[in-house]
Amino acid sequence: xxRTPDSTNTRLIPASVSIECHKQxxxxxxxxxxSRSKSGPFSWQAGLLFLAAGGGLTFYFRYExxxxxxxxxxxxNKGIGKPLVGGPFTLTDHNNKPFTNDNxxxxxxxxxxxxxxxxxxxxxxxxxxxxxxxxxxxxxxxGVLRNVFITCDPARxxxxxxxxxLAEFHPEVLGLTGTWQQVKxxxxxxxxxxxxxxxxKPGQDYLVDHSIYFYLMxxxxxxxxxxxxxxxxxxxxxxxxxxxxxWKGKIDRS
Amino acid sequence: MSWFTPTSPSSTLANPKxxxxxxxxxxxxxxxxQCWEGRDSFFVCLEKNGIVDSVKEDAKAxxxxxxxxxxxxxVCASSWVTYFKKxxxxxHQRDLTIKKLAAEGATPMEGSSAGGAGAAALRGK
Numbered sequence: 178x179x180r181t182p183d184s185t186n187t188r189l190i191p192a193s194v195s196i197e198c199h200k201q202x203x204x205x206x207x208x209x210x211x212s213r214s215k216s217g218p219f220s221w222q223a224g225l226l227f228l229a230a231g232g233g234l235t236f237y238f239r240y241e242x243x244x245x246x247x248x249x250x251x252x253x254n255k256g257i258g259k260p261l262v263g264g265p266f267t268l269t270d271h272n273n274k275p276f277t278n279d280n281x282x283x284x285x286x287x288x289x290x291x292x293x294x295x296x297x298x299x300x301x302x303x304x305x306x307x308x309x310x311x312x313x314x315x316x317x318x319x320g321v322l323r324n325v326f327i328t329c330d331p332a333r334x335x336x337x338x339x340x341x342x343l344a345e346f347h348p349e350v351l352g353l354t355g356t357w358q359q360v361k362x363x364x365x366x367x368x369x370x371x372x373x374x375x376x377x378k379p380g381q382d383y384l385v386d387h388s389i390y391f392y393l394m395x396x397x398x399x400x401x402x403x404x405x406x407x408x409x410x411x412x413x414x415x416x417x418x419x420x421x422x423x424w425k426g427k428i429d430r431s
Numbered sequence: 432m433s434w435f436t437p438t439s440p441s442s443t444l445a446n447p448k449x450x451x452x453x454x455x456x457x458x459x460x461x462x463x464x465q466c467w468e469g470r471d472s473f474f475v476c477l478e479k480n481g482i483v484d485s486v487k488e489d490a491k492a493x494x495x496x497x498x499x500x501x502x503x504x505x506v507c508a509s510s511w512v513t514y515f516k517k518x519x520x521x522x523h524q525r526d527l528t529i530k531k532l533a534a535e536g537a538t539p540m541e542g543s544s545a546g547g548a549g550a551a552a553l554r555g556k
Contacts, residue, residue: 293457294447296511300463333447335454342457380447380455382510 247423251401262392262400264366268327268359271340271352278398283429285401285421286323286394290369292330292385293342298406300346302389305410307347309391312414317421320430324350329371329387331360332379367392393417396428447508458508466507470515473503477519484520486513 263278270276281288289306291299306324313322326343328334331354334342339352354360357375364371364387372386391404391413401420404413421428447455458466476496477485485492485500493500504512 294455294508294510296463296507296514297467300460333455333457335450335452337450337452338454338456342459345460379449382447382508384510384514 243419244423247419251395251420251423262367262403263394263398266359266363266366268353268355268363269336271336271343271354273336276351276353281323281325281394282398283396284321284323285396285417285424285428286325286398287417288325288327288367288392288394290327290329290364290367290371290387290390292328292387293334293338294330294384296384298389302391302406303343303346303350305413306350306391308410309414309417310347310349312410313417313421316414316418318430321421321428322417325353326350327353327360327363329360329364329369329385330373331355331357332373332377393420395420395424396426462506466511469499469503469506473499474519475499483523485516486520 265278267275267277287306287309289302291302293299303326306326310322310324324347326339328339334352334354336352336354339354343350343352353363355363357373360373361371363369369388369390370386371388377383389406393401393404393416395401402416404416408416450456473485473496476499477483477492480491480495482488482492482495507515
């Protein structure tokens with residue numbers, strides 16, 4: 178788009194300046210005016226600002242979109258009425274103290290169901306759990322995540338057995354056990370499939386079938402997400418860390 | 432007693448020890464890795480002899496891999512022995528199915544968790 182120098186001259190040079198311009202050679206004014214007309218209203222500074230604003234907005238939108246989808250998931254499981262996963266339970270921890278669903282409140286909780294006589298899957302998952310605990314501590318510090326291992330084999334997994342078993346993986350994993358009925362009830366509340374018969378003879382050698390998920394619960398004790406076996410430690414830690422970062426309430430770090 | 436049988440595993444696998452409060456002590460890391468090693472050497476022998484299902488082809492497995500099988504059964508609880516044998520068959524069949532599907536042009540699907548953020552995290556977002 179070419180403008181005629183005459184019209185440009187009259188538009189771009191304000192009246193107050195034009196008086197002084199008579200003192201300088203006319204060439205400068207025309208050169209200036211031409212260069213301005215060539216680039217139009219755009220200068221490189223404007224272009225840079227445009228790109229910076231565009232980039233900033235893109236990042237902001239992406240972040241918000243991810244945050245909203247996480248919030249939707251966290252909220253979806255807080256519906257009215259009976260929760261999809263979770264609920265009241267009463268168990269005994271590996272220090273022989275009572276532990277109920279109320280004890281899960283205040284912090285985020287990572288719950289894993291398994292049994293100590295497991296050949297390979299539970300040890301693998303528990304090693305992953307230890308990795309996840311450390312990754313969360315690295316990002317958010319101490320005291321935000323509680324880690325719980327609930328046995329599906331109460332006949333063999335007594336508090337003492339669980340304590341020594343779990344000590345090999347991570348000192349912060351708390352083992353929970355109970356009577357057969359108590360374990361059955363907590364598995365039902367968490368929709369965990371478990372196949373232990375009620376009448377196991379002492380010393381009997383058997384394996385227990387059970388669902389293999391980590392259940393993430395929020396500081397209200399509500400279910401947030403289930404993390405499956407296919408997750409690597411970094412991917413699982415990211416899911417947990419993002420939810421913790423999104424949490425708007427208080428987390429009891431004691 | 433342990434110095435007479437230096438290769439014997441802790442007694443917790445083949446003969447579980449009872450704990451003081453009525454439970455049964457679980458195999459620790461050492462016992463587990465001994466069991467896994469026994470399993471692995473048995474499987475290497477099976478591989479060499481082209482046996483996949485050592486439960487169905489038990490006679491053949493005992494014929495070709497008797498020492499490895501004996502060692503395997505010594506270091507692992509019997510429920511674990513059966514479990515590992517069955518798992519070997521399952522994994523073999525799964526690998527065959529995956530190969531078949533890949534040949535048919537299927538693209539791998541990511542596993543999911545119960546939750547979209549999980550699936551998004553899996554994709555590395």
